Amino acid sequence: MIINNTIPVLLGLMMIMAAFVAIYHKKLPVAIIAAGTISLLASILYLFLAAPDVAMTEASIGSGLSTIIFFYVLNKIRKENGTQ
Amino acid sequence: MVRNSFRLIILVGLLVIFSTLVWSFNGNNELNSLAQFYTQQENIEAVNAANLVSAVVVTYRGFDTLGEVTILFLTASIIGFFLKKKLSDTQRKEVRESSDILVTASKILVPVMILFGVYVIINGHLTPGGGFQGGAIIASAMVLALLANPHMKFNHQLFNVLESISGVSFVLMGIAGIVYAGGFLDNRILPGGEVGTLISAGAIPLIYIFIGLKVGSELSNIVGNLQVTQNEQ
Secondary structure (H helix, E strand, C coil), X not given: CHHHHXXXXXXXXXXXXXXXXXXXXXXXXXXXHHHHHHHHHHHHHHHHCCCHHXXXXXXXXXXXXXXXXXXXXXXXXXXXXXXX | CHHHHHHHHHHHHHHHHHHHHHHHCCCCCCCCHHHHHHHCHHHXXXXXXXXXXXXXXXXXXXXXXXXXXXXXXXXXXXXXXXXXXXXXXXXXXXXXXXXXXXXXXXXXXXXXXXHHXXXXXXXXXXXXXXXXXXXXXXXXXXXXXXXXXXXXXXXHHHHHHHHHHHHHHHXXXXXXXXXXXXXXXXXXXXXXXXXXXXXXXXXXXXXXXXXXXXXXXXXXXXXXXXXXXXXXX
């Protein structure tokens, strides 16, 4: 019973920590990775809360696709700032 | 000074509004009438679904799923509108080759990921997952393939046609529900079959396949468009 309650709380605390890293870190790639970590931890949390459907969506879209899209956009912005 | 006091007043006002909400909250010991309708066993059996989630997502709340897919379609078309589809040879820059580890791993993983996505879509009415999840997994496989091989030719036309056909078929299935069964997206237009077998639950597997194709091709198109812009000089 204790294990059942501690793991979601621990996951939530880790998510909050990753969120602070995503907001306050100076380097943008690190912030993007931290944002992806939030999604990954959230998908594990959903699995613990008995919602495997949502966990699947969160893992593939939240931590996979959106992280990649953020990196593409970051690369694009950097390139355009560099040429100006 | 005046601005700060305004902020303070707004914050205090929000605090008052939300604190009444928090204090008046006392939980629900029983489901409300709509949720009770969904969770009753005979209502799940009425649409021949293996579990509650697919009964609600595809049949009772199928219209919401259609809305979600439409929003995704809008997003994909707006992104496609703003990004370039093709580059001429002069515009293309030399992209550095991906590492051997990534290339080799993607050769093994991409087919397995696509197979798993198809499995999730086809078994959507029996196991957790469904069209949306399976489509997202297939799109993740496309991302891996694109990362491993930046010069991969991406057939946008094929994905556009696939997406349009599956979207139209989804709506047509819904209209067939009005004509031949109880209402929009009613799955009883096809025989229900035995609960738990692969071909069962009426139209749910077909609708899930259309949703999966649509979501998979839309997300792949978004990533493909971004990849083309990435290779621009």
